[in-house]
Amino acid sequence: MAIVTVDPSGEEIYLPADQTVLGGLYAAGYAYTIGCRRGGCGVCKVDLLEGGVTYDHPVADDVLSREERQEGVCLTCRAVPDGDITVRFRSGSLRLVQPLLRSLNEKSRLQAAASAPQPKE
Amino acid sequence: MGIMRMGYAHVRVTDLAEAKDHYANTMGLYQTLEQDGRVYYKGWDEWDHHSVVLEEGGVGVVKFGFKVEYESDLDVIEKKAQQFGLTVERMSAGENPEVSDGIRFITPSEHVLEVYHGQTVIGTEVGTHNPDAFPRHLVGIGVPALDHALIFAEDVRLMENMFREVFDYFPTERVQTDLDDDDAHFIASWMTSNNQIHQIAILEGEQSKLHHFAFKLQDWNEVGRAADIMTMDDVPIDIGPTRHGITRGQTVYFFDPSGNRNEVFAGGYPAYRDRPINKWTPDQIAKGIFYHARELNERFTTVYT
Numbered sequence: 001m002a003i004v005t006v007d008p009s010g011e012e013i014y015l016p017a018d019q020t021v022l023g024g025l026y027a028a029g030y031a032y033t034i035g036c037r038r039g040g041c042g043v044c045k046v047d048l049l050e051g052g053v054t055y056d057h058p059v060a061d062d063v064l065s066r067e068e069r070q071e072g073v074c075l076t077c078r079a080v081p082d083g084d085i086t087v088r089f090r091s092g093s094l095r096l097v098q099p100l101l102r103s104l105n106e107k108s109r110l111q112a113a114a115s116a117p118q119p120k121e
Numbered sequence: 122m123g124i125m126r127m128g129y130a131h132v133r134v135t136d137l138a139e140a141k142d143h144y145a146n147t148m149g150l151y152q153t154l155e156q157d158g159r160v161y162y163k164g165w166d167e168w169d170h171h172s173v174v175l176e177e178g179g180v181g182v183v184k185f186g187f188k189v190e191y192e193s194d195l196d197v198i199e200k201k202a203q204q205f206g207l208t209v210e211r212m213s214a215g216e217n218p219e220v221s222d223g224i225r226f227i228t229p230s231e232h233v234l235e236v237y238h239g240q241t242v243i244g245t246e247v248g249t250h251n252p253d254a255f256p257r258h259l260v261g262i263g264v265p266a267l268d269h270a271l272i273f274a275e276d277v278r279l280m281e282n283m284f285r286e287v288f289d290y291f292p293t294e295r296v297q298t299d300l301d302d303d304d305a306h307f308i309a310s311w312m313t314s315n316n317q318i319h320q321i322a323i324l325e326g327e328q329s330k331l332h333h334f335a336f337k338l339q340d341w342n343e344v345g346r347a348a349d350i351m352t353m354d355d356v357p358i359d360i361g362p363t364r365h366g367i368t369r370g371q372t373v374y375f376f377d378p379s380g381n382r383n384e385v386f387a388g389g390y391p392a393y394r395d396r397p398i399n400k401w402t403p404d405q406i407a408k409g410i411f412y413h414a415r416e417l418n419e420r421f422t423t424v425y426t
């Protein structure tokens with residue numbers, strides 16, 4: 001599992017293991033500017049401020065260039081977080097469209113946090 | 122004589138195994154060859170060897186093939202292409218497996234087009250001897266054939282001129298800023314060589330890019346069923362089922378596993394050279410593209426490969 005923190009609002013969204021950033025955000029009730037959902041159009045990019053991601057499919061170089069990868073651009077429909085990440089959406093494109101899903105996700109996040117091993121003092 | 126149809130679309134896919142699953146098991150195409158990292162398919166009602174070619178690595182279109190009726194048509198088209206100012210090269214038989222010799226050129230929109238006169242004939246899946254209406258064990262959507270493609274070009278008018286002068290195509294519908302052609306800026310054009318409502322469409326946008334390529338279906342029922350199968354197979358649907366005001370076709374836009382946009386397309390009224398062109402003005406383009414929503418989704422002009 002991973003927590004996606006949205007910069008600058010600080011909202012925290014819970015992602016089950018192996019879920020893509022796009023899949024997790026939509027399952028949590030959010031929408032933003034996306035396209036093919038299959039790594040082909042490049043429309044779903046966000047900036048990764050903290051943490052790392054792994055691509056669960058090959059991604060074409062003309063969709064996400066080497067430089068973009070180094071600069072921390074993240075193709076969200078194919079990116080699975082390696083651990084907790086912080087992302088920033090472009091031109092404030094993230095919108096909450098399903099508050100019900102959002103509240104369910106918040107429960108999952110709190111549960112996951114409660115069952116996580118407590119750091120030793 | 123002349124161009125009969127778009128014969129093949131050759132596209133890039135990022136993951137060949139997933140793409141094969143989509144085109145064979147969701148679309149229901151028949152694989153006819155796998156060679157040198159490329160996979161070749163035909164629809165059940167197509168007789169030529171292939172209409173779709175997949176190549177691993179990247180996304181978007183590699184090239185399109187157009188089939189002419191006679192070998193001698195190649196000379197005519199070659200000359201017209203040269204007169205239009207295009208650089209034409211000859212291709213030899215077998216450069217594309219099971220495809221005849223032909224010509225190849227790059228359009229002003231930077232798309233590669235090939236023109237050929239023959240492919241190895243495999244035959245439709247129902248044959249020609251007292252044939253049944255359709256194959257009994259179609260897979261998935263079971264598309265019968267490739268239909269058309271929509272490509273982007275910086276200069277739509279130039280592309281329309283090219284298709285008219287080189288391929289002897291005529292436009293059936295157009296989006297233009299003014300009803301007077303001379304004053305108008307052309308935003309999009311739908312073109313054909315025969316009664317098929319369009320074989321190619323050109324939309325203003327980034328050079329060399331693919332908006333979608335489409336497979337033929339019969340009617341609303343088949344389009345609706347196709348959308349059901351897409352849901353079962355978790356195919357991302359872009360829009361539909363809906364109708365295009367332009368061409369009157371019934372449609373679903375969706376994405377293959379690499380993000381290339383596909384379409385299933387049914388209907389469309391018969392095209393004739395002497396039928397006046399339907400002209401759409403930009404204020405009504407949304408109704409022209411998506412007849413029911415009458416609103417362009419944000420993906421229509423921004424999402425492509």
Ligand code: FES
Nearest residue numbers: 035036037042077
């Ligand atoms: S939505 Fe098309 S690349 Fe992610």
Ligand SMILES: [Fe+2]
Nearest residue numbers: 271335384386
């Ligand atoms: Fe189309």
